[in-house]
Amino acid sequence: MDGAFFSLLVDESRDVSIKEQMAVVFRYVDKSGDVIERFVGIQHVSDTTSNSLKEAIDTLFSREELSISMVRGQGYDGASNMKGEFNGLKTQILRENPCAYYIHCFAHQLQLALVAVTKGNADIATFFTSCNSLVNIVGASCKRRDMLRDQLQEDIMEALEKDTLPTGRGLNQETCLKRPGDTRWNSHYGTLLSIISMFKSVVKVLKLIIEDGSTDNIGEANRSLRDIQSFEFVFHLFFMRSILGVTNDLSQALQRKDQDIGNAMALVKDCKDQLQHMRENAFEALLDQVSSFCGKHDIEVPNMDDAYVAQWRSHRKAPRITHLHHYRVDIFIQIIEWQLAELNHRFSEVNTELLLCLACLSPDDSFRAFDKQKLLRFAEFYPQDFTPRDLLALEDQLGIYIHHMRTRSDFSQLKGIGSLARKMVEKGLHKTFNYVYLLLTLALTLPVATASVERAFFAMNIVKGPLRNRMGDQWLSDSLLVYIEKDVFICIDNDSIMQRFQNMKTCRGQL
Template sequence: MRVKATIETIQVLALQGLGFRGHDESSTSLNQGNLIELLKFKERGNDALESIIFKNAPQNAKYTSPKIQKDILYILADRVRNMIFDEVARGYFCILVDESQDKSKKEQTALILRYVKNDGLLGERFFDIMGVKNTYALTLKKEISNILSQFNLPIQNMHDQGYDGASNMRGEWNGLQALFLKDCPYAYYVHYFAHRLQLALIAAAKDKPNVWQFFSHLSCIVNLVASSSKRLGELKSFHRSEVENMLASGERQSSKWANQIGTLHRAGATRWSLHYESVRNLIDIYDASCVVVESLNKSTNQQIRGQANGVYKVMKSFEFTFILHLVDNILGIMNALCQALQQKTQDILNVMKLVSTTKALLQKLRQDDWDTFLANVVSFCNRHNIAMHDMSSPYERGTSCRRQQDHIIIEHHYHFDIFSSTIDFQLIELEHRFNDGVVKLLSLSSPLDPSGNFNLLMWIIFAILPRNVIPKISLLRTSML
């Protein structure tokens, strides 16, 4: 009964991802940690259990020590892996691998298996996490091979590899995918699609100095406004008053979830969709953010006053407002594709259609929507008292001490040097990472989806094709999955 109570408690804690041990587990402690406190809760009202655990248990058989906890966890993990092995059923599988540093700066590598279950549906299971001394390709291959062989998963049955685009993973000669290809000729390497989109957007942002500078300014604005609870409180208060006035004047419609009082969010480094949320939030609460930043100009802290002065000038500049709306339009178009690429159950045919649609919408924005876009930016500037340029004036490039005149007008600079050029970078990167050949191949492979009419398709193939071709079709199906 003691062992069973400990196992059930550990199962609950592991399922919820909670820590087991407490800071002080002595008998005089008011909080002895999650494991012991849950066991105490479990014994309440259970006389049989209360009579055999803790004080009534033998000193060497309480079954609550850290070693016992780890032993039980290892047993549970092995049982889960054995269930996954039964689902794979000695069939073909794919591996997904990624590494990262934990809080103690040690490299940890996660291994995920993707396979077709007996019912024809795709299964994707987290299989193991392993500590590695380094991230060299040979080291990773050795560790992964050891884990697979330990659970009787033949490396020869591997039919796909999914990694990021790091050189040690995708290297054509000495990368991890190349090392596995020597042992498994059908283990084709696929770069994560969601990661490709992330890299495409980041590369485009870095190649355009104006866009890179915009995100730098955006980070400063968020850090300044959201760095204290007092400023966040002021931001929400100003935004609430603004929304109430707009509702009263009829500028906003009242409906469920339509007028939430928001705040500024930092742009995350791992998901580009967070950049879109950050840009969208700043546009929604632009006036409230300006009021908070302007109020900091009166701060007694000279450093904060200097930062607020610089940030306020940036926010009230036409170039910042222009790029703010440009990035909002581009990321808004790409948001549907970004969300689709991050879904667990991914419909690859739908994603390929979204890739083509995204390219078409970006091309349309570049060719046809300049006038509409500029009109929206001008309207925003007029509403928020932002000084406008005379778009027909000559554009001068350079510093104040030495200016170089390009013999172009300001509208030409914003239209072609920023608007069209930024969209072109996006289109080039998307074409490079999602080229037409890959899109067409994956679209044509959609009939091989096991959740659809694959069995009917296979019967037709068996009836038409020669017998020596059928095994190759089966291998192609598993590789594509």
């Protein structure tokens, strides 16, 4: 890191031997202006209280000869031991370094927003329960998976003969229903896509299971068949595919290592705008798409002007509403409004003064967001890096900086503060406008998501598996470091490694 300030990303998880391990990742800006996230190591903790985590971090910093005064950001999930206002890890670090600002993982907030919406509506919750049941029934055994593959192959061959299916490299390959993950609600997006693309084959497999009659879950298969061959299921299927499709792009973008906080804020706003546009303009197109799909698969489409009564409600007490009102108001509009409300609630921190000031660094649209007073206020958040004298110099420099940037064609098409920092280093302007570049590095150092830490836990399950469950903590940490940071260690040739081991102690033979 060459003495640069950095942000701290921390999370904890159990390894295969049921030991609580804390993974640590540092985020900083290198000499080229690129955002770097590096795995530092695994630290064993006796428990997950904030005091234990703080002691483990202090031990790590002492071993690596680092100072907590160089920390400029903290990134954790929403656990109380992490973000607690009175004695959480965030608060303990802020007591030692007030400039180590905490950012709640954006990807985790998106996950919470999706979970809250899907569990808040009985119809949508029932729909996802039906999807999980369908995946479990069809994928319960190798025999049923083979049945699905065979049916899919027959349907593809039939479609190719009728010339109704596009062909090309990578298309129409063998696949199966995708099982959704428990820790990433957005993984349900892939499940919905696979159900839509394999709907005809899934229906045939369910019918074969029912006709076979020799399985214990024939009743579940019959219920799933009735569920998926209903207009209500198809409407929910296409509607939630649209919702998760919008948030899936945001989720993937937030998990990039080089994602900066300014661009992440813009992506969240774009997601909200897309949902709002969908609420106002997309219902008729969705209804046409669902009706067309139902007609293709011989599913009855109800008259939208007929009265709708939910199955779980009493016919006498049920409100007199039409199918159109139910699907448009009770499902379509309500779910989108709940999603928008959850996103506004979960991402309320993007409206904080610090991040609003940070957004003025954006070079988009020829630096349209530039605001001199807000950037001066942003610098005031870091008194350790900007003395009163530095603030005066920054004020003078900002006027020259913005005039220079707006007159140069090579800076007019930049997107995001990350590209601005790289371009300034490339042109040598990071030395000319040193105070502005310092603001950029502080902004880029702020963490966006803890995806890098979570990837370390996936690697931990590979390095320390059931057959190597007695690995010591230091050995595990060192092995993970080499495994995860391959690009750093790939430059070390084998001869150097062998020579190092040769020099460690006397060997019988030359390595």
